[in-house]
Amino acid sequence: MNGANPEGRFCEAEGEGCRCTLCPHRCFIRPGGSGLCAVRRLNRAYPGPPAKAALELPYYGCITALAEDPIEKKPLFHWRPGSGILSAGFAGCNLRCPFCQNWRISQISPADGGAAPVPPVSGRRLSPEALAALAADSPSGGAQIAYTYSEPLVHAEYLLACMEAARQRGIANVLVTNGCVNLKAAGEILALTDAANIDLKSFSEETYDRVLGGSLPAALDFIRLAVSLGVHVEITTLVTPGLNDGDAELEEAARFIADLSGEIPWTLAGGNGVPGAEKRGPSIPWHLSACHPDWNWNGPPTNPARLLAAVERARTILPHVYTGNIPGEPEDTSCPHCGAVLVKRRGYQVDASGLGEPLPSGTRDAAFGGGPAGGNRRALFYRCAACWGTTPIRA
Numbered sequence: 001m002n003g004a005n006p007e008g009r010f011c012e013a014e015g016e017g018c019r020c021t022l023c024p025h026r027c028f029i030r031p032g033g034s035g036l037c038a039v040r041r042l043n044r045a046y047p048g049p050p051a052k053a054a055l056e057l058p059y060y061g062c063i064t065a066l067a068e069d070p071i072e073k074k075p076l077f078h079w080r081p082g083s084g085i086l087s088a089g090f091a092g093c094n095l096r097c098p099f100c101q102n103w104r105i106s107q108i109s110p111a112d113g114g115a116a117p118v119p120p121v122s123g124r125r126l127s128p129e130a131l132a133a134l135a136a137d138s139p140s141g142g143a144q145i146a147y148t149y150s151e152p153l154v155h156a157e158y159l160l161a162c163m164e165a166a167r168q169r170g171i172a173n174v175l176v177t178n179g180c181v182n183l184k185a186a187g188e189i190l191a192l193t194d195a196a197n198i199d200l201k202s203f204s205e206e207t208y209d210r211v212l213g214g215s216l217p218a219a220l221d222f223i224r225l226a227v228s229l230g231v232h233v234e235i236t237t238l239v240t241p242g243l244n245d246g247d248a249e250l251e252e253a254a255r256f257i258a259d260l261s262g263e264i265p266w267t268l269a270g271g272n273g274v275p276g277a278e279k280r281g282p283s284i285p286w287h288l289s290a291c292h293p294d295w296n297w298n299g300p301p302t303n304p305a306r307l308l309a310a311v312e313r314a315r316t317i318l319p320h321v322y323t324g325n326i327p328g329e330p331e332d333t334s335c336p337h338c339g340a341v342l343v344k345r346r347g348y349q350v351d352a353s354g355l356g357e358p359l360p361s362g363t364r365d366a367a368f369g370g371g372p373a374g375g376n377r378r379a380l381f382y383r384c385a386a387c388w389g390t391t392p393i394r395a
């Protein structure tokens, strides 16, 4: 990259240092120190001239992982099924999930709480324009890019610049995130987001606070805002034994998702190839994934039978609930009206030939909440080839 990194702008001067206002932690950062995520620092010379609140972003444009992935790996099952996506990962995270599978890139805080020099991270520096250009030329067709692996939101300034560069090239922005960010940044980022998989790690404020180092209210607000802005949203919960796998807690989460998506109308099958009446009902997909011990988590892995039972219970509330991280388990998308398989998935092998006819593009944009749609949020409903009921899937 050329020139100095841009300054972090989600912050305010306070006393002898700066308050980072990007996420609910609202870290107070002293000169020479960094926030909890380790990627936002204050110059040692602060408040020397120029005496203004501005954080340094030592990892601006530092891409720690870059790979072509199937969209199903994000996971997104109702967004461009079977497509590929260039996926970029970053350094650092504002949470401390003890089972983090990407802890080598997400947990980079210096041991002394931020006063030590910026820890080295192996990665590749790419300007937002360079990353968008790579996405445009990617083998998967250049239609979309994912910000993923560790936590993109702590790099809000870089993320926003990348999303704008991608939009200018007609590339769709896909965000994979914990959703723990304050509303100002959330609004700016989600206005440029086309599709998102958002973690709902637990439905307990105490678990978020005590175990994960995050904020349930912030995550819920982020999900609500994404839906209201018309972003294609899917939700993931890593079902972790003894932490968030209680029946009552999972049911509460399912009802929250159902209430959110209940305003989206879709058409019931009328039979004999004739569309029936419209109904309103839940449509946001929920991914319940199995947890395996990693990093600081030595608990037992999720029992597959218990996870499948949880999925079955959730399906009494939501029509599209999927298992994750259970090898060999089918993750098909079925018609919610007649049960016919619309998209067949075996691992990352995807057969979408069961999807029937798409309804004309754009006709249902308003049904997804409208919002500042941009060019990449075409809402398509597919008509089941067997019964003609519609299923919300975006292409």
Ligand code: SF4
Pocket (backbone or CB within 6 Å): 020, 021, 022, 023, 024, 025, 026, 027, 034, 035, 036, 037, 038, 039, 040, 093, 094, 154
């Ligand atoms: S983004 Fe980082 S520095 Fe800012 S408040 Fe959150 S954890 Fe702290």
Ligand code: SF4
Pocket (backbone or CB within 6 Å): 093, 094, 095, 096, 097, 099, 100, 101, 102, 103, 106, 149, 150, 151, 178
């Ligand atoms: S939010 Fe994601 S990247 Fe961050 S610690 Fe948790 S699992 Fe790891």
